[in-house]
Amino acid sequence: MPEVNTTNEQIEKLKHILMDRYAILMMFVLGLYAVIFTFFIYDKMMSWYLIGGLFFFAYSYSLVRRKYSIAQIVHLYFISAPIYNFYIMLAFWNNSVASFCWLLPIPLGAYIFFSKKEVLAYIAYTLVLIITGYIAANNLSFTFPEHTQKEVMLTDTILFISNILVVSLLIYYKDKIRKLEILSQFKAGGIQKEKVQSIEPSWDDVDGESMENLFEKIEITMTRDKLFKDEKFNLSKLSVALDVNSTYISKAIRYKGYSNFNTYLNIYRINYVKKLFTEIDFQKTTLMYIYTEAGFSNQSTFNRVFKQIEGITPSEYFQKNLKNNRE
Numbered sequence: 001m002p003e004v005n006t007t008n009e010q011i012e013k014l015k016h017i018l019m020d021r022y023a024i025l026m027m028f029v030l031g032l033y034a035v036i037f038t039f040f041i042y043d044k045m046m047s048w049y050l051i052g053g054l055f056f057f058a059y060s061y062s063l064v065r066r067k068y069s070i071a072q073i074v075h076l077y078f079i080s081a082p083i084y085n086f087y088i089m090l091a092f093w094n095n096s097v098a099s100f101c102w103l104l105p106i107p108l109g110a111y112i113f114f115s116k117k118e119v120l121a122y123i124a125y126t127l128v129l130i131i132t133g134y135i136a137a138n139n140l141s142f143t144f145p146e147h148t149q150k151e152v153m154l155t156d157t158i159l160f161i162s163n164i165l166v167v168s169l170l171i172y173y174k175d176k177i178r179k180l181e182i183l184s185q186f187k188a189g190g191i192q193k194e195k196v197q198s199i200e201p202s203w204d205d206v207d208g209e210s211m212e213n214l215f216e217k218i219e220i221t222m223t224r225d226k227l228f229k230d231e232k233f234n235l236s237k238l239s240v241a242l243d244v245n246s247t248y249i250s251k252a253i254r255y256k257g258y259s260n261f262n263t264y265l266n267i268y269r270i271n272y273v274k275k276l277f278t279e280i281d282f283q284k285t286t287l288m289y290i291y292t293e294a295g296f297s298n299q300s301t302f303n304r305v306f307k308q309i310e311g312i313t314p315s316e317y318f319q320k321n322l323k324n325n326r327e
Helices: 002-040 044-064 070-091 098-103 105-113 116-139 149-188 208-225 235-242 246-255 261-279 287-293 299-310 314-326
Strands: none
Touching: 002 044, 002 070, 002 105, 002 149, 044 070, 070 098, 070 105, 070 116, 098 105, 098 116, 098 149, 105 116, 105 149, 208 235, 208 246, 235 246, 246 261, 261 287, 261 299, 261 314, 287 299, 299 314
């Protein structure tokens, strides 16, 4: 599937860009701290430690960037960077524990590049390092230079600003990558993107015919591909499937009398449940199979939505329907 391959290539390209920009940002931060501890807060050991870390990071990244996969490089960084930060964390322990902040973006970065299992592993790894730092600082004797409150405030301020920039960078690219991943999933599942004509002009004064055309395409896609059966299906996924801005889709749905997208989606799901009620042999299946097959994640939500739309509970509806069939 050429389109899927193209999307995957775009995802890999975005991850490379994120990795490069993150590396540049971290090199800048290390360089800034090296300057501060060389000229403003004189600490010879910390100065050389930061300068050494900066050159090692820049040199090693230039070597591994084209030789290894993105996953291998990120794994290597996520494991080694916190260990490098361990000395800095201990050096400032008596004055500030703000250096813990450098560990916080690791789970977020892992969420972008790896599976949930690996994200949990990195969360555990981060917690182990923090606990180890606490034990080491309180049970071992270290001799580090003392810093004034003003010096600590300066380094902490730069630390918080740096972390805000790092987290902002990760969130920005996470959203872009996630959108492409959703698109890839739809393409891999054989869902064709519906091309909607006459959508791009001003939607503030669009006529009813254009809304009717768009709603018809929404209906075709929902019916043909049964998108509602995905319990995580939402407006964003429908937007990707149709290649239409979600705002336009919401307008078309409201134009047809639905209060919002969720109401429209739930009506589709409940109608499918009612259809299953007439087809399913309850001696061979369960209620859980029915509501999960229709896209509901749990029974309480299913019961609430069913009564909201039908005015009666699922069991009452089933009994009523069964009685009518017998009569």
